[in-house]
Amino acid sequence: xxxVGKMRELYADMVTARYYEERLQEEYLEGKQPAFDIxxxxxxxxxxxxxxxxxxxxxxxxxxxxxxxxxxPHRPHHVAIAKGVDLKRMTAEIFGRKTGLGKGxxxxxxxxxxxxxxxxxxxxxxxxxxxxxxxxxAKKRNEDAVAVAFLGEGAIDQGAFLESLxxxxxxxxxVVFVVEDNDWAISMPKERVTDVEDGSxxxxxFDMPGVRVDRDDALAVYEAAGEAxxxxxxxxxxxxxEVQVHRRMGHFMGDPQAYRSDEDEEAALxxxxxxxxxxxxxxxxxxxxGLAGIREDAEARVEEAIAWxxxxxxxxxxxxxxxxxxxxxxGVTTDEPEFELAEVNGDE
Amino acid sequence: MSESEGVVDRELTMSRAMVESIAHEMxxxxxxxxxxxxxxxxxxxxxxxxxxxxxxxxxxxxDVPISETAYLGAAVGAAQEGMRPxxxxxxxxxxxxxxxxxxxxxxxxxxxxxxxxNVPLVLxxxxxxxYNDAAQHSQTLYGTFAHVPGLKLVVPSTAYDAKGLMxxxxxxxxxxxxxxxxxxxxxxxxxxxxxxxxPVPETDYTIPFGSADVKREGDDVTVVTLxxxxxxxLDAAESLAAEGIDAEVVDLRSLxxxxxxxxxxxxxxxxxxxxxxxxxxxxxVTGEIIARVADRDLxxxxxxxxxxxxxxxxxxxxxxxxxxxxxxxxxEERVRAVLSAE
Numbered sequence: 131x132x133x134v135g136k137m138r139e140l141y142a143d144m145v146t147a148r149y150y151e152e153r154l155q156e157e158y159l160e161g162k163q164p165a166f167d168i169x170x171x172x173x174x175x176x177x178x179x180x181x182x183x184x185x186x187x188x189x190x191x192x193x194x195x196x197x198x199x200x201x202x203p204h205r206p207h208h209v210a211i212a213k214g215v216d217l218k219r220m221t222a223e224i225f226g227r228k229t230g231l232g233k234g235x236x237x238x239x240x241x242x243x244x245x246x247x248x249x250x251x252x253x254x255x256x257x258x259x260x261x262x263x264x265x266x267x268a269k270k271r272n273e274d275a276v277a278v279a280f281l282g283e284g285a286i287d288q289g290a291f292l293e294s295l296x297x298x299x300x301x302x303x304x305v306v307f308v309v310e311d312n313d314w315a316i317s318m319p320k321e322r323v324t325d326v327e328d329g330s331x332x333x334x335x336f337d338m339p340g341v342r343v344d345r346d347d348a349l350a351v352y353e354a355a356g357e358a359x360x361x362x363x364x365x366x367x368x369x370x371x372e373v374q375v376h377r378r379m380g381h382f383m384g385d386p387q388a389y390r391s392d393e394d395e396e397a398a399l400x401x402x403x404x405x406x407x408x409x410x411x412x413x414x415x416x417x418x419x420g421l422a423g424i425r426e427d428a429e430a431r432v433e434e435a436i437a438w439x440x441x442x443x444x445x446x447x448x449x450x451x452x453x454x455x456x457x458x459x460x461g462v463t464t465d466e467p468e469f470e471l472a473e474v475n476g477d478e
Numbered sequence: 479m480s481e482s483e484g485v486v487d488r489e490l491t492m493s494r495a496m497v498e499s500i501a502h503e504m505x506x507x508x509x510x511x512x513x514x515x516x517x518x519x520x521x522x523x524x525x526x527x528x529x530x531x532x533x534x535x536x537x538x539x540x541d542v543p544i545s546e547t548a549y550l551g552a553a554v555g556a557a558q559e560g561m562r563p564x565x566x567x568x569x570x571x572x573x574x575x576x577x578x579x580x581x582x583x584x585x586x587x588x589x590x591x592x593x594x595x596n597v598p599l600v601l602x603x604x605x606x607x608x609y610n611d612a613a614q615h616s617q618t619l620y621g622t623f624a625h626v627p628g629l630k631l632v633v634p635s636t637a638y639d640a641k642g643l644m645x646x647x648x649x650x651x652x653x654x655x656x657x658x659x660x661x662x663x664x665x666x667x668x669x670x671x672x673x674x675x676x677p678v679p680e681t682d683y684t685i686p687f688g689s690a691d692v693k694r695e696g697d698d699v700t701v702v703t704l705x706x707x708x709x710x711x712l713d714a715a716e717s718l719a720a721e722g723i724d725a726e727v728v729d730l731r732s733l734x735x736x737x738x739x740x741x742x743x744x745x746x747x748x749x750x751x752x753x754x755x756x757x758x759x760x761x762x763v764t765g766e767i768i769a770r771v772a773d774r775d776l777x778x779x780x781x782x783x784x785x786x787x788x789x790x791x792x793x794x795x796x797x798x799x800x801x802x803x804x805x806x807x808x809x810e811e812r813v814r815a816v817l818s819a820e
Binding site for chain 2: 165166167168169174175176223226227228232234235236237239240251252253254255256284285287288289290315316317318322323324384388389444445446447448449450451454464465
């Protein structure tokens with residue numbers, strides 16, 4: 131049974147993530163309209179939002195400590211928020227500012243916050259091997275930290291994922307693989323790319339538990355994740371946990387979703403983990419004022435982060451040349467050619 | 479004068495031109511099929527397969543799982559059986575996931591079999607930055623693939639070239655990597671410069687690999703480049719013309735095979751060479767072109783410069799991305815530098 135206090139914490143993270151993404155969407159579209167131009171506006175590049183997937187992130191990450199490692203995929207904001215990534219510096223990174231988590235070099239798909247052991251990658255399933263590696267490090271050092279790799283259901287056919295399951299299993303690593311099943315890999319519905327209905331069935335081939343939470347229920351996720359994370363922390367090996375979530379938006383901002391039926395989109399919008407958790411909270415005596423209070427705090431936190439980020443300085447162009455190495459070899463610079471063959475005296 | 483000018487009135491975007499040639503080849507040869515991520519219902523994230531599903535159906539326009547090793551390797555296997563697959567990966571940056579299938583199988587099976595096996599496969603992928611998508615979605619990687627023996631490598635810069643090179647690629651009995659720059663495709667959400675939209679004949683035609691195209695004639699300096707940077711070099715040449723500098727712009731169009739002759743011919747005329755590339759500077763296209771010219775005719779060279787991405791991953795934030803990806807100003811500056819070198 132999840133305590134009301136914990137329910138409130140889960141709810142707070144979920145509404146923070148949802149509101150954060152709504153605000154990012156507004157900021158992102160500024161300057162990109164009326165003719166959508168991906169390279170215009172205050173937020174550069176692609177933007178992949180996770181509205182509808184908050185329950186998976188909150189339900190899992192609330193079992194984690196700062197020294198536990200999380201790797202997230204290209205759709206990382208809800209996971210980052212639940213893991214406790216610095217919201218201001220993450221936002222500054224998304225806005226491409228000098229004080230962002232990666233000094234403006236990584237952007238929204240490539241957020242790294244070593245203070246809470248959070249990283250992500252823009253390449254499908256490629257966060258799985260590093261998560262296994264973090265778990266390996268904990269095991270070798272005899273520490274009780276665990277690692278969690280988040281991935282989408284579209285990634286469960288990928289070699290990096292399957293190889294990581296095997297590697298984690300044969301070495302009994304303290305790692306949990308969390309599949310966020312939102313039914314869509316860009317334009318591909320899952321029934322057209324995998325012959326198993328439940329991604330968690332993949333676990334059977336690797337001698338590890340496979341668990342599926344088949345609804346957007348943060349409390350059910352929290353309970354299932356508690357077992358999986360506890361199992362890892364107690365050195366009983368890895369778990370594959372799949373959570374049914376839903377995709378409220380396109381794959382990326384600007385995706386017209388012509389491949390998706392209206393009915394599918396409406397069905398996704400109709401089921402919402404935040405509504406579900408609200409009714410649970412009401413059942414446990416939290417009234418409208420109580421819910422509104424949590425939401426207002428979340429919104430204030432998001433607004434503060436966005437306002438702070440927008441005040442931050444842009445990186446200088448020449449900053450592009452720093453950080454290729456932490457230990458730059460002497461004599462090598464990237465901002466000047468290493469040699470200039472300015473003149474060849476071929477005629478002399 | 480470019481060979482693409484004055485052919486017909488009809489103008490196409492680069493993506494439409496590519497699709498037209500693919501559709502033609504698919505009608506002519508039922509062994510040609512197309513598979514990749516989001517190529518069927520979506521029509522290709524970069525419009526590279528728009529409309530093909532309607533005409534050819536799912537058997538021949540295949541969406542695939544996100545399993546690059548499996549489907550790119552399967553394309554190799556089907557090609558070795560004599561089919562003519564076109565396999566698309568939406569970003570060249572993602573090839574690393576399936577690199578063994580590319581650089582150990584696809585590239586080498588012909589050689590290792592002593593020519594008894596061949597792999598008539600076209601690999602297509604989007605390349606390039608200039609839209610702030612950071613280091614895992616913005617690379618060109620021309621040098622990475624051109625470095626491996628056994629892969630032909632094509633990079634169109636206009637709709638006319640895109641169609642002719644695609645016809646040639648599909649008919650070629652060897653593996654061809656066909657890398658198209660996102661910024662040239664004419665996608666709704668990523669505005670293209672004016673240059674890539676050109677007249678395109680409705681009939682099929684081929685452009686042989688290894689035939690560089692002089693996109694602008696000039697007497698003072700030779701600018702050698704490819705892809706998006708053909709258009710940036712042409713912009714630079716226009717600005718330089720106002721200063722009385724007459725730049726010749728050579729579009730390589732393919733890196734393997736490489737048309738060294740056309741480059742040499744131009745350098746013999748101008749004496750000055752500037753090589754422009756959107757790939758990383760070291761061990762790449764710029765070094766290769768300069769080395770070939772130096773090897774073949776050192777006497778023809780009075781001065782050389784190269785313009786490329788310094789050896790850093792592509793940064794996300796706009797000021798830094800603008801710093802590292804060469805623009806027309808960078809090209810103009812290096813052209814002036816070779817002219818003042820004497």
